[in-house]
């Protein structure tokens with residue numbers, strides 16, 4: 267696998283905050299970055315060499331973009347398969363590839379794949395129309411969670427069903443689209459494993475953070491997670507198994523529910539850098555954004571050792587309208603440059619470095 271050298275052009279599909287932070291890491295390593303994104307004024311489009319503004323089904327523009335780049339990656343996994351095929355046909359490497367993307371785009375395929383490689387998940391049933399829900403609810407028990415198979419994020423496209431009386435309203439609220447019905451998981455906490463796999467097959471994981479969600483949106487990520495070492499080890503091994511099975515190249519986040527007895531149930535994976543890894547640049551030897559760039563460029567992966575205990579706090583909606591005088595001296599602030607704060611919108615985050623680690 268050839269090494270992509272500094273001075274090359276990295277193309278990123280998607281223009282949000284993840285693209286902006288990836289671009290920052292790439293730029294520090296001496297790369298130029300082009301962003302492909304349909305929106306005007308998106309966070310990453312203001313920090314790149316060139317913004318290619320076009321739709322994800324504009325094959326001609328995508329081909330031109332791919333030809334201008336030495337490697338293409340993404341910050342957003344819901345890239346239509348057609349766009350992925352255009353990039354692959356261009357001869358410019360695309361990391362991660364089709365397999366990681368298509369599996370993560372569909373909750374049904376994702377869970378089936380996780381189970382097929384021995385990664386346990388909550389019990390679930392595929393729901394093609396509303397008449398499938400009542401029998402599935404009997405099998406899984408109430409409450410159960412109805413989730414659209416495609417396009418859900420930050421808790422969107424989900425509805426709890428507490429009794430058969432909720433079925434119709436839940437089905438309508440998720441847009442009557444193909445779904446899964448998922449058994450409720452009585453989790454003790456949620457964690458995620460950030461893992462990187464390079465185009466050479468080398469893998470590295472970071473310590474798993476304890477993630478707290480409010481209204482379906484990540485609120486804080488804290489390390490250490492407070493879990494026993496063997497549970498963390500198990501989670502990290504499962505994440506490595508997943509990226510190896512996918513042939514994934516780049517960073518990937520695997521979310522887990524931790525049951526009271528320490529058993530792990532995988533929830534979902536994102537084939538990209540992830541909000542629950544935002545503390546890594548400040549608290550670890552190598553952060554997730556730099557690691558992703560190293561991985562897709564065939565560089566040796568950096569050391570993921572954690573140097574500090576840390577807490578990452580998301581700034582959501584109006585909380586993102588911070589001014590520097592709100593900060594504690596030790597807070598490391600990252601703002602995404604979004605022009606407008608809306609409820610539920612991720613505007614930035616703060617990382618607090620707590621105790622330096624002595625081991």
Ligand SMILES: Nc1ncnc2c1ncn2[C@@H]1O[C@H](COP(=O)(O)OP(=O)(O)O)[C@@H](O)[C@H]1O
Pocket residue numbers: 388411418419420421422448449450451452456479482521533534
């Ligand atoms: N089966 C479940 N049982 C209990 N809580 C759940 C379940 N599935 C999801 N949740 C809660 O909702 C959050 C968001 O769900 P998730 O499936 O990760 O979707 P999203 O793509 O929106 O992140 C989870 O982090 C968890 O807090």
Ligand SMILES: [Mg+2]
Pocket residue numbers: 521534
């Ligand atoms: Mg999630």
